[in-house]
Amino acid sequence: MQSSLFRGAAFTRPLFSATIPFMKQLYLETFGCQMNVADSDRMELLLFQDGYRRTPHRESADVVLINTCAIREKAEQKVFSLFGQLKPIKLKNPDVVLGLTGCLAQQEQDSLLKKMPFLDFILGPDAIESVPDAVEKARQARRPLIDIDFDREKKYSIPALDGPRTTGPVAFVNIIKGCDKFCSFCVVPNTRGREKSRADSEIYEEVRQLVSAGAREIILLGQNVNSYGKVGLDTPLTFHELLRGVADIPGVERLRFTSSHPMDMTRDVIDAYRDLPNLMNHMHLPVQSGSDAVLYRMRRHHTVENYIDLIDELKQEVPGIAMTTDLIVGFPGETESDFEETLTLMRRIGFHNSYMFAYSPRPFTPATEYEDSVEHEVKQERLQRVIRLQEELAKAAGLDFLEREVEVLVESASDREGIDYRGRNPEYWNVMIASPDESLEPGDIVKVKINHASGHALRGTWVETINPALHSMIA
Numbered sequence: 229m230q231s232s233l234f235r236g237a238a239f240t241r242p243l244f245s246a247t248i249p250f251m252k253q254l255y256l257e258t259f260g261c262q263m264n265v266a267d268s269d270r271m272e273l274l275l276f277q278d279g280y281r282r283t284p285h286r287e288s289a290d291v292v293l294i295n296t297c298a299i300r301e302k303a304e305q306k307v308f309s310l311f312g313q314l315k316p317i318k319l320k321n322p323d324v325v326l327g328l329t330g331c332l333a334q335q336e337q338d339s340l341l342k343k344m345p346f347l348d349f350i351l352g353p354d355a356i357e358s359v360p361d362a363v364e365k366a367r368q369a370r371r372p373l374i375d376i377d378f379d380r381e382k383k384y385s386i387p388a389l390d391g392p393r394t395t396g397p398v399a400f401v402n403i404i405k406g407c408d409k410f411c412s413f414c415v416v417p418n419t420r421g422r423e424k425s426r427a428d429s430e431i432y433e434e435v436r437q438l439v440s441a442g443a444r445e446i447i448l449l450g451q452n453v454n455s456y457g458k459v460g461l462d463t464p465l466t467f468h469e470l471l472r473g474v475a476d477i478p479g480v481e482r483l484r485f486t487s488s489h490p491m492d493m494t495r496d497v498i499d500a501y502r503d504l505p506n507l508m509n510h511m512h513l514p515v516q517s518g519s520d521a522v523l524y525r526m527r528r529h530h531t532v533e534n535y536i537d538l539i540d541e542l543k544q545e546v547p548g549i550a551m552t553t554d555l556i557v558g559f560p561g562e563t564e565s566d567f568e569e570t571l572t573l574m575r576r577i578g579f580h581n582s583y584m585f586a587y588s589p590r591p592f593t594p595a596t597e598y599e600d601s602v603e604h605e606v607k608q609e610r611l612q613r614v615i616r617l618q619e620e621l622a623k624a625a626g627l628d629f630l631e632r633e634v635e636v637l638v639e640s641a642s643d644r645e646g647i648d649y650r651g652r653n654p655e656y657w658n659v660m661i662a663s664p665d666e667s668l669e670p671g672d673i674v675k676v677k678i679n680h681a682s683g684h685a686l687r688g689t690w691v692e693t694i695n696p697a698l699h700s701m702i703a
């Protein structure tokens with residue numbers, strides 16, 4: 229699944245402390261989705277073993293890595309605009325190793341090398357485990373190295389590594405990679421390859437490590453997590469069984485997953501929501517369009533009615549569950565009446581939030597065979613209309629929390645006026661907390677009385693700490 233994970237933002241958050249004198253310096257910039265952020269964290273951990281430490285200074289780094297995104301034209305443009313800044317770095321310091329990784333690197337390797345012949349290596353998302361090797365070879369060989377192969381036979385494994393494991397109160401854990409759905413607009417099957425699941429034993433071990441390092445909320449991550457177990461496991465296991473296995477691990481106070489496909493959402497997963505108190509009261513289920521004709525051309529393999537039935541069943545078992553989704557407007561052939569069906573569906577479900585995009589054709593995707601028939605202005609106008617409707621729906625959903633006491637996992641302190649901390653409630657709303665208690669820490673689970681709802685976030689006042697963090701996360 230793509231959009232919720234793909235927000236086109238750049239992250240430079242280091243896993244490990246920034247500049248340590250005399251260590252080799254790694255500058256790592258990440259574009260795109262949470263999968264890319266997780267890949268960057270992994271590359272940082274791998275290079276940590278070789279003595280590299282993260283630096284925020286690109287110009288003085290020994291290794292500069294740019295982890296790229298190709299999901300939308302806009303994300304791609306952001307990466308391209310960065311390229312011009314890399315050449316002077318190489319000219320000034322020929323010893324610096326410059327590497328590109330991620331989906332754009334996978335998709336555009338040849339043209340990237342033409343644009344940037346000074347690059348040292350290009351690695352696709354399937355090859356990030358070889359980043360230390362690529363750095364070492366680049367130091368010796370001084371000619372571009374490209375690794376963008378997908379090995380169908382190779383198991384999907386992220387072995388545990390020695391070294392400090394740091395985490396915030398919320399930690400992402402990869403459970404599956406690639407996708408076999410081949411939606412007609414999506415680059416993922418090309419850039420991240422076919423679907424493969426990761427062994428449950430590795431997943432459980434990583435969750436245990438994260439919990440002992442202080443994580444309280446685990447988010448299971450993949451392009452299509454609810455397809456877990458179909459390809460790549462020696463011992464069969466389904467997604468709902470994995471959910472129950474992770475939920476049982478002591479210290480997992482909260483559990484979520486992203487992202488998923490309606491076709492793989494089973495009754496067993498709905499039952500897991502009903503049964504597991506730590507599976508949070510929120511499901512992100514991308515629908516993309518409210519028109520059957522558009523869904524057909526998108527190759528989503530379900531109808532609007534299938535989607536509504538699924539959510540009705542879920543809401544019956546889990547009253548109050550917050551639904552969020554992904555929407556694309558202006559897909560080839562989308563008529564005004566198709567588009568209005570999307571608005572109708574949004575109202576019918578009452579989404580708390582949506583990730584909304586105007587369609588742009590992506591290279592090598594089946595949808596490029598369709599004429600990109602909706603004019604740019606019409607796409608933009610439709611985008612504004614879905615955004616406005618979503619704001620109304622979010623405002624209405626937010627009002628439901630007013631005057632209620634909600635549980636919030638504190639994620640960070642805040643220095644905004646009148647806000648002392650920030651966290652999320654079970655429905656995945658951002659909650660801004662005013663607190664007379666100045667000793668709250670990331671990882672505390674607190675009760676907050678909501679006194680304001682804007683549609684984007686909730687605001688409230690700390691009432692009590694109901695489950696303090698076991699580990700201090702303040703250095």
Ligand code: SF4
Pocket residue numbers: 229230231407408409410411414415416417451452489
């Ligand atoms: S092909 Fe479809 S299901 Fe797979 S990642 Fe892309 S949008 Fe999601």
